[in-house]
Amino acid sequence: MTRRRAAPAADAFEERTDRELVVAARTGDMPAFDALFYRYRDGIFRLGLSITKDPSHAEEIVVDTFARAYRAIDRLEPDESLRPWLYRVAVNLSYNRQPRKGITFSSLDDALADVMTPEEGSPPILAERAEQRAAVLECVDRLGDKHKVVVVLHYLNGLNLAEIALVVGCPVGTVKSRLHYALRNLRTHLSAHPGLSVEPTVALGATGSMELMRSQGQV
Amino acid sequence: MNLFGRGVRLEEQVVLDRLLDDAFAPGRSRRVPISAARVRARVAWQREAPESRGWRAVAWLGRLGETSLAVGMTALLFAGSLGGVGGQTDFVQPERGSEDVVRVAVPLDDSRLVRLLRLGLAAPGTDDVDAATVPTREADEGEPVITVRERGGLLRRTTVPTPGDDDEPVNTVRERGGLLR
Numbered sequence: 430m431t432r433r434r435a436a437p438a439a440d441a442f443e444e445r446t447d448r449e450l451v452v453a454a455r456t457g458d459m460p461a462f463d464a465l466f467y468r469y470r471d472g473i474f475r476l477g478l479s480i481t482k483d484p485s486h487a488e489e490i491v492v493d494t495f496a497r498a499y500r501a502i503d504r505l506e507p508d509e510s511l512r513p514w515l516y517r518v519a520v521n522l523s524y525n526r527q528p529r530k531g532i533t534f535s536s537l538d539d540a541l542a543d544v545m546t547p548e549e550g551s552p553p554i555l556a557e558r559a560e561q562r563a564a565v566l567e568c569v570d571r572l573g574d575k576h577k578v579v580v581v582l583h584y585l586n587g588l589n590l591a592e593i594a595l596v597v598g599c600p601v602g603t604v605k606s607r608l609h610y611a612l613r614n615l616r617t618h619l620s621a622h623p624g625l626s627v628e629p630t631v632a633l634g635a636t637g638s639m640e641l642m643r644s645q646g647q648v
Numbered sequence: 649m650n651l652f653g654r655g656v657r658l659e660e661q662v663v664l665d666r667l668l669d670d671a672f673a674p675g676r677s678r679r680v681p682i683s684a685a686r687v688r689a690r691v692a693w694q695r696e697a698p699e700s701r702g703w704r705a706v707a708w709l710g711r712l713g714e715t716s717l718a719v720g721m722t723a724l725l726f727a728g729s730l731g732g733v734g735g736q737t738d739f740v741q742p743e744r745g746s747e748d749v750v751r752v753a754v755p756l757d758d759s760r761l762v763r764l765l766r767l768g769l770a771a772p773g774t775d776d777v778d779a780a781t782v783p784t785r786e787a788d789e790g791e792p793v794i795t796v797r798e799r800g801g802l803l804r805r806t807t808v809p810t811p812g813d814d815d816e817p818v819n820t821v822r823e824r825g826g827l828l829r
Contacts (some may be wrong), residue, residue: 463684473682488682493685496694556672565671584668585675612656612664619667 443468447511454502462502466495469512472586473519479581480523489524494519513595516588520578520596568618576611581602 442450442464453461473494477487497518498505505514569580575597582596584589590608594601656664 459688466684466687470682473678474682475675475678478678479675488680491680491682492686492690493682499691501688561667562671562674569668569671570827580668584665585672587676588809609656612661615664615668616656616660619664 439555450513451502451505454499455619462499465498465511469515470495472512473515475585476519476581477523477526479585480520480578481526483526486523487525490519490522495524510592510595513588513592516518516582516592516596517598524574564622565615565619568615571618572611572614576607576614579607580611580615583608 442460445453445461445464447465447468450461450465454465470491473486473491477490478484479488481490494515498511498515505511569577572580578597579593582593583590588596590601590604594604597604
């Protein structure tokens with residue numbers, strides 16, 4: 430009976446927009462605030478983990494971010510999206526907890542390796558794929574902070590350029606520029622890696638780009 | 649020519665997008681087991697406890713004491729500054745001409761030896777001389793002082809040409825009291 434009652438309640442919260450949940454949380458509706466928490470908890474954790482590279486710090490960042498959101502719930506503008514505001518707070522908190530130079534808790538790929546879901550494929554292919562991921566994440570780690578946060582927000586958290594602009598507090602054109610330079614630096618770093626081929630002539634071969642994109646399901 | 653290096657072509661961007669999507673795929677599927685109760689506990693822990701009436705009175709008295717102390721100190725300083733301006737203040741003015749007098753050690757030459765013999769221990773060890781006339785150290789190091797002008801002093805040594813013998817200057821020690829020539 431309890432499960433039957435709880436499930437529709439959870440669905441009702443999932444269907445409500447951020448604005449409705451913020452307005453409800455202002456009136457003291459704690460389940461509405463909890464719904465906001467469970468909606469953005471994982472994304473903020475991933476963002477914190479990618480910057481601090483420490484899972485315990487990332488958890489603290491999640492808790493701190495939502496504690497601040499709870500205290501500022503009356504000042505939040507319900508018209509604006511809540512997600513960029515939360516990510517902005519999380520980015521600032523992550524930079525405060527960034528590991529000092531010379532101290533590395535674990536690299537980004539190490540932090541993510543323990544949660545890699547088991548994939549299908551032969552062991553050599555899986556090993557090769559894991560090596561490629563490690564190389565790419567290592568190259569992302571070597572980017573500067575401004576470029577790295579744009580790449581992480583775009584590719585890991587799935588934010589669009591306008592939302593990233595709200596998070597980092599700069600115009601959309603600046604975000605585009607940073608993303609472009611980040612990709613250019615990544616191309617340089619990845620080209621130097623022997624196991625990866627970023628050059629389109631090698632990657633696409635004689636089949637043409639459209640066929641490759643079709644085969645990868647991107648078109 | 650691109651001054652900032654070659655840009656990222658569309659084909660390259662497709663490959664990079666695929667690599668980045670693939671690299672971040674395990675991270676995107678990550679879930680964190682944090683409960684909302686932890687946030688509520690953090691909020692409750694950081695919330696300031698409501699003050700009782702007694703503590704509020706103590707705090708009010710403390711603030712009143714701080715304010716009165718600050719006002720009193722300000723008034724005291726202000727009164728002190730006004731008294732300093734209005735009252736008579738004796739300034740010690742330096743004696744006229746004393747600022748350019750320095751004391752230098754004069755080498756013991758014949759005339760000084762004579763003066764020491766005549767005056768004994770009452771003779772000062774140093775002479776008051778005009779700073780403008782003190783020869784520099786580079787010029788007269790190791791050489792006897794040729795001319796020392798003494799400001800109202802006891803001894804003056806000058807080179808006085810004699811009228812009859814212009815070619816040969818005569819060093820004459822003139823003493824103000826006229827005792828030795």
